[in-house]
Amino acid sequence: MSQLLAKTIAAIKPLDKTAMEKAATRQDILTKPQGALGRLEEISIRLAGIQGKAIPVIKTKAVITMAGDHGVVAEKVGNYPQEVTPQMVLNFVRGGAAINVIARQIGARVVVVNMGVAGDLPADIRVVDKRVARGTGNIARGPAMTEAQAIQSIEAGIEVVNAEIDKGLDIVGTGDMGIGNTTPSAAICAVMSGQSVDKVTGRGTGLSDEQLQHKIKVIEKAIAVNKPDAKNGIDVLSKIGGFEIGGIAGVILGAAARGVPVVVDGFISGAGALIAEALAPQAREYMFLGHLSVEPGHRIMADKLGLKPIVTLDLRLGEGTGAAFGIFIAETSARILAEMATFGEAGVSEKAE
Known part of the structure; x- marks a missing residue:
């Protein structure tokens, strides 16, 4: 380490x-x-x-949205092309995404981080560049990344949140963007919870029954091929994870180390939280669960982490949207006190x- x-x-x-x-x-x-x-x-x-x-006291707030691509999209596990990831990153920067709207309402800044987008981004946009590589490997064929890259992704998250805390930060929310990222998140959930893949895997961006069954088989294959050690967070991340998932884990660990509460978003952020908790069980006490996603594995993640969702709005967008609502309610609780x-x-x- x-x-x-x-x-x-x-x-x-x-x-x-x-x-x-x-x-x-x-x-x-x-x-x-x-x-x-x-x-x-x-x-x-x-x-x-x-x-x-x-x-x-909660006054200064931020949502850190981690973006990364996944080689497993080659297995046709979703309905959107990989080109959407950099397009949505630009949308975040321009303030046009759902997370931007909600963040403006609650008075939080949105910090967008390139953890591993496969496409090119303009050099002059307001994105924190922490790219580990241009997307992960295809987990159905081999590991997502090397162990060194897994550690690099976690440390990138630590560095990002430390920089934000140094600017002034009372509470932080986690967010994500990455086409195909419910597949590695489901794989992480299955391995670290001990539940079967079919119980933790959802429809993501709206899969048909046939597509869902294919996705389940791809995840089962990824676990069989890589054989991740459920007790080793670095091993799980490197074999079946994603760069943005590692970044989210780093944000959680970094915030906990600095005494800053973390509101965890949905399914992908939950995967990052599982990695963080495996590395530092004490970090769980610093986490709040912003919401409960409609992804079936999210409830299993919540139970594994011992967290209750602050709200349940049937969200399945990611970006940090559920975390933003959680931040608002956390601030409300502090102001009441x-x-x-x-x-x-x-x-x-x-x-x-």
Whole structure:
């Protein structure tokens, strides 16, 4: 394991229990019945533990959208050509994608990262260039990448989130773009959860029944060909993963090491979260699950990570859209804890005589 990755993992500490206790105590004296705000209370208390502050603060927000291509598209596992990946990257940069719209509404910046787009991008666009290679290998025929490339992709994510934290960042969401990326994500889910491929594989961009069965067979072949070790996150990523999945894992690890909460998006981000958790189980405490995707494997990922979705909106877009909604609700929970009056401040009787 390289120095940056090892140092980052070592820096991930348990949550601040004292801050969490103080946050819980304040929640119980706000002008409401105890527990009346449900999971908003739970989220604010965990935010306190992550930030090490009795009253957490969320002002500066970002969604980091990782883009990469996949050699497995040669197996015809989807309905869109690989050319869509660089086209959508340009759409992100121009502000025309769904994530841009939602991010503007919640006041978050969108950081677009080229982790391994196969096509060419203009040299002057606002994209962070961390390209490991021009797309991964075809996992149905061999490994997605080398072990060195897997580590490089994770460290790229760490470097990106560290740069954003240095600019000012209270919470970060993960996002993705990459034609064919539900295939490696399903493979990672199956291997790391121990579930069968048919249980974790969904229709992605809208596959027919026949196409879905073909996709399942391709994933089963990829696992059989590569034989990834479920207990070794680097091995799983290198054999059946993607550069953007590694980048997402790096964002999670890097944020956790710096005490920044991470809102995980959908199925592809979930694959990155599984890799991150395999490398540093403590990182799970820094994760929130923004939403529950309609991809069947996403619930299995959530259960494996022990995370409950903040919202369920039947999303299956990626980009960081579900993470953005989660960021909004996390900020709301922090503001309630900070700004809502206590019984004493409001002059309201706390309990009936």
